Amino acid sequence: MPVDPLLLGARGLWEELARVPVAFAPAGGVTVVVSQDSGLCPAGWVGAVALGGSSIVTAPARSAALVRDALAGLSPEHVVNDTLVRDVLPVARTLGPAALSYVAPEGFRPVEAGVLPVEHLPAGHPELRRLEMAAGDEDAGEAALNDITSPVFVVREHGEVVAAAGYLRWPRRTAHIGVLTAPAVRGRGLARVTGSAAVAHALAAGLLPQWRARPLASRRVAAALGFAELGSQLSIEIDRSVRAGMPGPAG
Structure with missing residues (x-):
């Protein structure tokens, strides 16, 4: 087979x-x-x-x-x-x-931004550091926004960045996705919105998106975007x- x-x-x-x-x-x-x-x-x-x-x-x-x-x-x-x-x-x-999850262009299920538009910032922008501080060291370390090589796709609320996603270029044209959401706004689908923007950018560049996650909530976001959990x-x-x-x- x-x-x-x-x-x-x-x-x-x-x-x-x-x-x-x-x-x-x-x-x-x-x-x-x-x-x-x-x-x-x-x-x-x-x-x-x-x-x-x-x-x-x-x-x-x-x-x-x-x-x-x-x-x-x-x-x-x-x-x-x-x-x-x-x-x-x-x-x-x-x-x-x-868990290691991947998605092909034909399996991707994009999410529309809705009432909160998606903007993009360069990696290392001071507003991203404030989001990391709000999220805490463990979650910020998992997302590794500081390592991202793509634009960072963000959603703001009341002028503050409350969710962000992007990817780091890995070998073999792989896009390692990182997503971070402020604790106060979790459960509202913002990880899906920013993650979708990052995945769409990676696929448009001909890259293989990879979603690596331990928390069940993050794995559910990947599944909602069409990722297949392979290992x-x-x-x-x-x-x-x-x-x-x-x-x-x-x-």
Whole structure:
């Protein structure tokens, strides 16, 4: 059966981000490789991405053997389940899991701006910093408006920016979408409005929009815009006391 082009694009992106030769197994399964400079996770961590019933995992050299043995008994979907991974690995911290969603032009469901028009600002504009302060460090860090390379699409209320979205150019012509809404106006569809504008801009540029989200509310926004949830990403920090006592790789 042919693989969905959307899934092929997503897999190609994460294979490149692994920064070593690796591929999602067509028949499924978990592939663990050594990568000292992996883009699947923070430096020195273990990164796991599951897409379409297959997973790739990157690990530093000193923990690769442990990770490979521990994950051998897990399914591709289970290696991005932080609870199950903690059962088989000495985990200090995790980031995620975060759902990975993508949309093709024919699947996109744009949202009209309505009574609050959408404007755009350059990344780094002072008004965006005020929105980040209102949203709090965790949500602002997730949206990463400061990293956006596209115009930032915003909605104002009473002159203040209360919602914003844009994207960062990732490898393989991917547009990594970031959306942030002020707590006081959440639940009113403003994330869909600004997110729609950012996605439309990315598609017009011939890019593949990616929506990475942990909160259910954000995942619902992606689904409303036509994104298909294809998999998940999990980053794992191995407990240092265990890693320190492990032998180096053979050979």
